[in-house]
Amino acid sequence: MESGRKGWVYGWLFYTVCALSLLAAEVTGQIRYSIPEEMSVGSIVGNIASDLGLEPKRLISGKARVFTAESSEYIGLDKENGHLIIKSKIDREELCGEISACSVSFDVILDNPMELYRVTVDIQDINDNSPAFPKTKIEKNISELAVPGARFPLESAIDPDVGVNTLQKYTLYPADHFKLNVQNAEDGSKNVEMILHSPLDREKEKHHQLILTAFDGGKPQRSTTVQIHIVVLDVNDNAPVFSRSSYKTSVIENAAKGSVVTTVSATDADESSHNIQYYFEHATSTIKALFSINADSGEVKVIGDIDYEKYKQFKFKVKAKDHGDLTDSSEIIIDVIDVNDNIPKITIMSFSGAVSEDAAPGTVIAMLNVQDLDSGDNSKISCSIDLNSPFKIVSSLTNYYNLVTDSELDREQIAEYNITITAVDGGNPPLSSKDILKLKISDVNDYAPQFEQESYNAFISENNPPSTTIISVKAEDMDCGQNAKISYFIIDGDLNGSPLTSYISINSETGVVYGEKSFDFEQIKSFEIKVKAQDGGSPPLSNNVTLNIFIQDQNDNAPQILYPVQTGASVVAEIVPRSADVGYLVTKVVAVDVDSGQNAWLSYKLQKATDRALFEVGLQNGEIRTVRQVTDKDAVKQKLTVVVEDNGQPSRSAVVTINVAVADNFPEILSEFTDPTHDKEYNNDLTFYLILALAVVSLLFIVSIIAIISVKIYRWRQNKLFYKSGANLPVIPYYPPVYADGTLQQVYNYEMCGTTDSRMSDVKFVRPYSQNTLVSQSCLGTVQREKQEQENNDLTLETICWITRLLCTLSSAATPY
Incomplete structure (x- = not known):
């Protein structure tokens, strides 16, 4: 029957709690539930996801968890469905003791983003404890002389429940001599005592057996009983009386053992008042572990470790008893004073x-x-x-x-x-x-790679083998990880119409620059490329640097002889008269070297020079001059070999052979340089072609002369007709004179005859042709005609000279030495 009532109460409380849970309101991140104590493990407290308006998947993604500052955790979280569940049974009396308002607070924390919700669960008391007396039997010694109205305190029953579930009333049976007086204390407890309402007579009845019953207010109601055995005494008319009804004092936590908290005292009107003994009345095990009372003096001392964080106040009763077992009770209230003994x-x-x-x-x-x-x-x-x-x-x-x-x-x-x-x-x-x-x-990719130098200059020798290392560029990135992983690239461009990448390549990881082709200094002296360093961030950052590549010259070209030109068909000789002075300029060797720097510095020297050398060559300018007077012993035919050498390492050279004729007349030269065997080497066909060419040129010359004479005769006739008809021309207004191109107002004619030796050339100056700066219009035509005739004469003269030179050349070629 008792268990059925208990189940009904639990069910009713659970229904009430569920209803209150649905009404729980979220206030600034807080939510409150109410549940009865002693709920079984796994019971649902409430659905925090729906009560807070959260999606169930938010609890999983946010790694929702319960946090409590206390070591024990009574309530857990089921993230799958958002239920708060009981993890361990909650005993309100164990958790909160005599405090009526009992609750458990904890926090629900979510990450990404961080959120915190405070949850408070009120623990409602259920009537799961019956009132209990400290003793199973109460012994009382009462004198037969006790007058009606005498009071006899009884030890109160204890009910750890609170509210209506705690102790509510007492009953005493039988009530022939005694009745109960129940008083409410300030702390809500009940003090009970027996009041004598009819005298006792020891001679009639020495012992009285009473039953004291205590009831709580729960539903169903719980009760407990204790038997009171009263022994009627024959003497001791007065009971001890405490000096105060209650003693209120304080003690600091962590007080030293043996410290006196307070001293209680009672007096007895009887002569045997010195025989009063003091005892704790109905003291709990905690009180007995922390305090002691001297039975003779009434001193209350500290015997244990007092901790304010556990107990803020102590309340207990002391009893004074005389030798006749008459007693009185008083209450001791000890407030614990906090000491700062706990660190945050x-x-x-x-x-x-x-x-x-x-x-x-x-x-x-x-x-x-x-x-x-x-x-x-x-x-x-x-x-x-x-x-x-x-x-x-x-x-x-x-x-x-x-x-x-x-x-x-x-x-x-x-x-x-x-x-x-x-x-x-x-x-x-x-x-x-x-x-x-x-x-x-x-790390965040917020720094671009930075090169160690603002620009790089690299040098590479020409004729390098492919894949030659030119230079290594280096960039640093202050970021880390993938954001600091640098790759190197060559920015697209072209060189001489070809992509730069066909000339240059770069290792994307190390930044080493290679030459892909063999460079030629004579074609490319230098060029510029752009190298980009890019990190591995997202998005990537990059930076550029200029790389100037200079091709270094090597001595890979020999000097080239520009003059004299070497031919294998004929022998060309420089003529030196025997009367030539010392230092006479014979000729000059002209050579060039396409290299640069010291590789192009040329020096000239003669090979196979005799002891009495007639000629020398300038070391720097290549001029061949005589070093002494020509003597009769000197041969007419001189063959000079000039070596042109550059200053490279190793040096390169070129050789030219020069024939020099030392003579004053042409027959001498001709006899010396004529080689009988040379005529045999000529091909007969070549002589035929030269004779044929000479005949053709002669024919062209005769035709030109006839054409020129015909043109002259024709113009002479036209001029004659023009003068005859000049009187009939109309009057033409005046116009400014027409000037020839250039700044000179006069026309100058020159006649020049040149030879192969520039020292033999001369120039003949002819009288200038003049025209007035201001002439009449009638003279204008005459001036223009005279100018035109002069130009025709010049053209004719030039044509004749050209043909003459051509004939002379062919004649020289056709005539053997």
Whole structure:
């Protein structure tokens, strides 16, 4: 029957709790539920996801978890469906003791982003405890002389339940001599005593057996009984009386053992008052472990460790008993004074461990809970972090703090922070605790690669083999990881119409630049390329640098003889008269070298010079001059070999052979340089072709002369007709004279005859042709005709000279030496 009632009560309470859960309101991140105690493990407290308006998948993605500052955890979270469930049975009496308002508070934390919800679960009492007396039997010795109205305190029953479920009333049976008087104490407890309403007579009845029953107010109601055995005494007319009805004192926590808390005293009107003994009445095991009372003196002393965080106040009763077993009771109330003996406790509720360097100010890094078990100022906590830090501590709720970014972060300057969090209470002296958070700054690709130099100059010798290393470029990136992985590229361009990549390549990882082709200094002296360094970030950042490549000359070209020109068909000789003075310029060897620098510095020297050498060559200018007077012993035919050598290492050279004739007349030269065997080498066909060419040119010359004479005769006739008809021409107005091209107002004619030797040439000056600056229009035609005739004469003369020179050349070629 009792178990059925209990199940009905549990069901009713569970229904009530579920109804209250549906009405639970979310207020600034808080939610409250109400459940009965003693719910079985796995029972549902409420659905936090629906009550907070969260999607169930948000609990999973946010790694929702329950956080409580206490060591025990009664309620857990089922992330799959958002239910709060009972993890362990909750005994309200064990959890809260005599405190009627009992609750369990915890926090639900979600990440990404960080969110915190405070949940409070009120624990409702159920009538699961019956009243209990400290003893199973009460012994009372009462004198037969006790007058009606005498009071006899009884030990109260204890019911750990609260509210209506706790102790409500007492009954006493039988009630022939005694009745009950129940008084409500200030703390809500009930003091019970027996009042004698009819005298006792020991001679009639020495013993009385009474039943005291205590009832609580629960449904169903619970009760307990105790038997009272009363022995009627024959003497002792007065009971002890305490000096005060209650003793109120205080003791500091952690008081030394043996410290006197208070002293109680009672007096007895009887002569045997010195025989009063003091005892704890109905003291709990906790009271007996912490305090003791001297039975003779009434001193209450500390015998255990008093902790304010466990017990704020003690209440218990003491009894004074005389030798006749007459007693009196008084209450002792001891307030525990808090001592600042607990340091603040820092609990890291959530910590990301790493934050991106581009995180905006105000980004939450960690959520903290700081608690101090002390009270008053001793529990007031201030939380701080190191100064000169890009972070700050802000308070979100009571005893809750957020560690957030306070300014911009730069991983390249500081990649890791050791953040020291300090919590200090308000005690005197204050106590503090510290916790260190190691925070890493994750990299963002915010730095572009930087080359070690603003530009690079590289040198490579020409004729290099392919894939020759030219230079190595290097770029640094202040980022890390993939953001600092640099690749090198050559920016597209062209050189001499071909892509740069056909000449140059670069190792994308090391930055080593290679020459893909063999370079020729004579074609390319230098060129410029752009190298790009790009990191591996997303998006990637890059930077460019200019690479100037200079081709270094090598002595790979021999000197080239420009003059005299070497021919194998005929022998050309320079003529030196025998009367030539010392230093006479015979000829000049002209040579060039397409190399540069010292590789193009040329020097000239003669080979196979005799002891009495007639000629020398200038070391630098290549001029061949006589070094002494010509003598009769000198041969007419001189053959000079000139070596032209550059200054390269190793040097290169070229050789030219020059024939020099030392003579004063042509027959001498001809006889010396004529080689009888040379005529035999000529081909008969060549002689035929030369004779044929000479005949053709002679014919052309005769035809030209006839044409010129015909033209002259024709123009002479036209001029004669023009003068005859000049009187009949109309009058032509005046016009300015027409000037010839150039700045001279006169026309000059020159006649020149040149030879192969420039020293034999001369120029004949002829009288200039003049015209007036101002002439009449009638003279204008005459002047123009005279000018035209002069130009025709010049043209005719030039034509005749050209043909003459051609004939002379052919004659020389056709005539053997």
